[in-house]
Amino acid sequence: GTCLSPPALDHVSTVMPGYTSRMWSQDYKPQYWSKYLVWQWLKQMVDMYQIDAASIPFQNFDVDGRQLCSMTCQDFTRAAGTVGPILYHSLNELKWSGGNKHLSGNEKGGGVCLMINETWCDDNNIQELKSFCSPDIEFLTIKCRPRWFYCPPPMCFSSDTRGTHLWEFIRDILLNPERNSGLLKWEDRTDGVFRFLKSETVAQLWGKKKNNSSMTYEKLSRAMRYYYKREILEHVDGRRLVYKFGKNAQGWRESEK
DNA sequence: CTCACCTTTCCTGTTT
DNA sequence: AAAACAGGAAAGGTGA
Known part of the structure; x- marks a missing residue:
C-alpha cells in the first residue's frame, strides 16, 4: 500500500x-x-x-x-x-x-x-x-489489526503552545523516553549531560516541527552552539554529539518535573 | 513598519 | 575519509 x-x-x-x-x-x-x-x-x-x-x-x-x-x-x-x-x-x-x-x-x-x-x-x-x-x-x-488505532505523537509534537525553542524541543524528547526511543539519551541525568544517538533523525523531527524539510544536524548544531554564549548549554569538550544543559535552561532536572 | 530574538543557511577551517 | 565541531556573516521568520 x-x-x-x-x-x-x-x-x-x-x-x-x-x-x-x-x-x-x-x-x-x-x-x-x-x-x-x-x-x-x-x-x-x-x-x-x-x-x-x-x-x-x-x-x-x-x-x-x-x-x-x-x-x-x-x-x-x-x-x-x-x-x-x-x-x-x-x-x-x-x-x-x-x-x-x-x-x-x-x-x-x-x-x-x-x-x-x-x-x-x-x-x-x-x-x-x-x-x-x-x-x-x-x-x-x-x-493487532485494529480498525482504528491511535498512536500519540511524542510530546514534542503536541500542538500545545509551549516552547517552540530548540533547546526545549530537545529537553522534551529527553523527558519522554518511552515515546522517543533511541533519539537522545542522558549521559549524566543529574548534571544534565546528554548525547544525540540519531542526530539526523532528531534534526528531521525538529525540521518537521518548524515546517522545514531541509533541516540537518549540521544546521541544528549551529543553533546549539549559539546556546553556549547564552548559557542555555554548557560546553562539553572532546565528546562528539554530547551537550550539557546550562544554568539558563530550565525544566530538565528530575526535581523540577 | 520596526525591532529584538532565535534561529537557519552558508561558509571556511579545524579536529577526531 | 567522513563526520563533528567552531564560529563569523548574513538572511529569514515571528511576535510584540
Whole structure:
C-alpha cells in the first residue's frame, strides 16, 4: 500500500463517533474517573479496537482514574497482555489531549495504517515509524489489526503552545523516553549531560516541527552552539554529539518535573 | 513598519 | 575519509 493522505479534520467525529463525543472526551479527565468510568472506558476500548474481551482480565482494572493514569506501558502489558499498549496509548491521548483529538489511523480493506508524528504510515514506511516511536508499535502492528488505532505523537509534537525553542524541543524528547526511543539519551541525568544517538533523525523531527524539510544536524548544531554564549548549554569538550544543559535552561532536572 | 530574538543557511577551517 | 565541531556573516521568520 501507499501512504494515505490524512482525511480532513471534520471527518474525525464521523469516523470515531463514540470516542470523541462521549463523556470521557472533554469534561471528564481520566485522572478523575471513578472505578465505574474506568470500567466503561475499558468496555469502549474493547469495542473500538475489536479486542477479544475474554483476553482481558477485567479484575486487573479494578482501579480508579488516578491509579489508572499512574500505570506505565509495562503495567498495562502486565494487566492486559498483548493489548496493553493499545490501552496505554489510548489513555495517554485522553490524558494529554484535553479534548483536542489527533487523528487516528485509517484502514481500508485489511491493512494497518497508522498515524505517527502527523504522518500517515503503513507497512511500507514502518521502519521510519519505528524509529520515532516506542518498540510497542512494531508489536502492535503485527499482533493487532485494529480498525482504528491511535498512536500519540511524542510530546514534542503536541500542538500545545509551549516552547517552540530548540533547546526545549530537545529537553522534551529527553523527558519522554518511552515515546522517543533511541533519539537522545542522558549521559549524566543529574548534571544534565546528554548525547544525540540519531542526530539526523532528531534534526528531521525538529525540521518537521518548524515546517522545514531541509533541516540537518549540521544546521541544528549551529543553533546549539549559539546556546553556549547564552548559557542555555554548557560546553562539553572532546565528546562528539554530547551537550550539557546550562544554568539558563530550565525544566530538565528530575526535581523540577 | 520596526525591532529584538532565535534561529537557519552558508561558509571556511579545524579536529577526531 | 567522513563526520563533528567552531564560529563569523548574513538572511529569514515571528511576535510584540
